[in-house]
Amino acid sequence: MTGSTAQQGMSGRTQPARITVRDAVIDFMRRVGMTSVFANPGSTELPMFRDFPADFRYVLGLQEAVVVGMADGYAQATGNASLVNLHSAAGVGNAMGNIFTAFRNRTPIVVTAGQQARSILPFDPFLASTHATELPKPYVKWSIEPARAADVPLAIARAYHIAMQEPRGPVFVSIPADDWDQPADYVPVSEVSTVTRPDxxxxxxxxxxxxxxxxxxxxxxxxxxxxxxxxxxxxxxxxxxxxxxxxxxxxxxxxxxxxxxxxxxxxxxxxxxxxxxxxxxxxxxxxxxxxxxxxxxxxxxxxxxxxxxxxxxxxxxxxxxxxxxxxxxxxxxxxxxxxARPAPKTRPLPAARRASPRAEASPLMSVAFVLQTLAEIRNPADVVVEEAPSARPVMQEYLPFTRSGTFLTMESGGLGYGMPAAVGVALAKPGTRVIALIGDGSSMYSIQAIWSAVQLNLPITFVILNNSRYAALQDFAPVFGFAPTDPVQGTDLPGLDFVTLAAGMGCRGVAVKEASQLRGVLNDALHTAGPMLVETVVA
The missing domain is CATH 3.40.50.1220 (TPP-binding domain)
Known part of the structure; x- marks a missing residue:
């Protein structure tokens, strides 16, 4: 992917060679550590990946929201911006929910998207993104489609630095398909401060x-x-x-x-x-x-x-x-x-927080019992990625986190983040057990992430809390005037079989319906080399 280093000018002097846009971008990505590319391929993106470098990793997601979710978890776990490649307008549209979540999470992500060739853009061609820079707004920090092909490498460099500056967040660069083989000026990697000291x-x-x-x-x-x-x-x-x-x-x-x-x-x-x-x-x-x-x-x-x-x-x-x-x-x-200030006067120790009562086994397991059991057998260094909104108050009582970097969830309230984010975290932290704690309704937004976990053989335990409903909405309905017995339309989820869904993507799964089985199944899942799904049927 590299051109010659020099060429002979008319004066007889040796002149610097013109490298391609692809060469310059790959070189920049390598220098800043963005060598994992999270993507779902499309025709307008193919020129970017010709002669793909051996030291880079292409991480395939089966849907664009999964791609961005994986990149979000990866960037949060590494502390460095990740790179996402999406397919023109349709791919960016599919990804917007998790781009919004990345914006709320303050996650540094450089999102690139393909665009049709410049020469046919005036004719509104198939797969063109007519308003490419406007589509991801307002949930990116910066958005650009460079005016010239030669400007693409500098746009990528600028995007990276903007994404990394606090408050961090996603940025967007639209790149026409015919830009990659065009000549580009060399882009040096400048040092840019990413933090500001408070007043x-x-x-x-x-x-x-x-x-x-x-x-x-x-x-x-x-x-x-x-x-x-x-x-x-x-x-x-x-x-x-x-x-x-x-x-x-x-x-x-x-x-x-x-x-x-x-x-x-x-x-x-x-x-x-x-x-x-x-x-x-x-x-x-x-x-x-x-x-x-x-x-x-x-x-x-x-x-x-x-x-x-x-x-x-x-x-x-x-x-x-x-x-x-x-x-x-x-x-x-x-x-x-x-x-750094002088020590203040001493104060009395405030009253301690009241401990929660133990959750006991019951014929139909409670969420509290499942999470209490998980807390007792998990390693405190395991990373939990959670997307079970109705269970979060219970998790806060029965599944405590004691170490930095061991808990992630979405700050947007949008679903479809947790399962792919767990894949990204596991990629970023080889050897670390990752637990994806997901509600049954939440899981269906990006369940394709299981396939990526299987293909990459990642140590992820998917724990599905299956109560056959969108419980968060049913629990929230009284705030909007629903009586306790009033039906809430569209919130029942009968007939989902997560073990079968996992098997269809090559992942081992076990359904647990009795409290006596739970500890053994969870212990097995937390020590399995690759991914495993545990479906817990709860009240």
Missing amino acids: PSMLARMGDALDLCAQPAFVVGGGVDRAGAVEEVVRLAERHQARVFVAPMSGRCSFPEDHRLFAGFLPAMREKIVELLGGHDLICVLGAPAFTYHVEGSGPHIPPGAQLFQLIDDPSVAAWTPSGTATVGNIRLGITDLL
């Missing part, structure tokens, strides 16, 4: 408030784990004896849930948040919005008399924070600066 004066105000308050509370979100700042947050909480809550809809483990100061999870409801934070005179929100709501609410956003300080890497989130003081910048650098 010292704003941090000083937060530090002063922490030193002077009587009962501080921290609220942590996914930004803490993304920044690699979990240990620093633990030290800061211990220094101030602050209770630590997890922000609503947080997608990562940002504080050990077995820690003495861990206080639990905030729901996405304004009045409930105020109630749970009551008694605290200072609220420090770290790496999360303040706050994410799911239903309409009223009244104050924080307890009366309390102050709110926020440290966030996203200026757009800081801009809509309804009260308090927001500081924008890298979470780890900000916490490090707070820890």
Whole structure:
């Protein structure tokens, strides 16, 4: 894929050779570590992959949403941007749900899509994307179709740097099919900063408030784990004896849930948040919005008399924070600066969180019993990728996460992310057991990911919680005026056989209907070399 290094000019001097767009792009991707390409092929993308480099890996997904989900999990696990290749407008359209999720997850992904040849674009040809740069908006940080073929490598380089700058997120480059063999200028790899240190004066105000308050509370979100700042947050909480809550809809483990100061999870409801934070005179929100709501609410956003300080890497989130003081910048650098201050006065240790009662076996297993059993036999270093919205409150009670990087879920609320994201995580962390904890309804959005897991022989345990319904919607219906006995249309899911579905893609599966079988089957699945599916029939 490389051209000659020099050519003879008319003056007799040796001139640098003109390399192709393909050469320049591949060279750049190799230099920044984007050598895994997550893709589903189409005709307008084929020229990109001619003479595919031996040191690159093509990761095939059977549908575009699966492709983006795999790339999301991979990028979150590696900390580096991943590269996705989609098929023109139709492929981008199929992928949009998980592009939206990547945007909410703050995941750095360079999304490329094929475009028809430049020479026939004026004739509205078959497979052309008429408004290519507009299609993925507003859920990409930057979108471009380069004006010239020679500009494609620089567009890819710029896209990578924008994706990696905080707040991180997906970017989009549309590339006409005939660009790849055109000459391109060489693109050097420049050093570009990806983080910004928070304003010292704003941090000083937060530090002063922490030193002077009587009962501080921290609220942590996914930004803490993304920044690699979990240990620093633990030290800061211990220094101030602050209770630590997890922000609503947080997608990562940002504080050990077995820690003495861990206080639990905030729901996405304004009045409930105020109630749970009551008694605290200072609220420090770290790496999360303040706050994410799911239903309409009223009244104050924080307890009366309390102050709110926020440290966030996203200026757009800081801009809509309804009260308090927001500081924008890298979470780890900000916490490090707070820890550099003189030690404050000592405070009494706050009351510990109440332990949940044990879940007992029953003729029809409860979700709590399944997750309690999983918690007892899994290795704390195993990574759990969750997409079971109705089971999440139960998971928060019975399946604690104690280590950074061991929990992922979608921050968008959109389904179809969890199963392919588990594939991406497993690819990024060879030898690590990945557990995909998925609801029966959620699984059907991207179940093709099982095929990719089988082809790659990845150590993934797919645990399906099968209650034969969209339970989250049925549980949520009373908020919108449904009586307890009112039917909720479109929420029953009878007749799904996940063991048979898995077998059709070459994956071993076992259905568990009795509590006495659960521990043995899960233990087997967690020690199987390749992928295995466990369907748990639950109440």
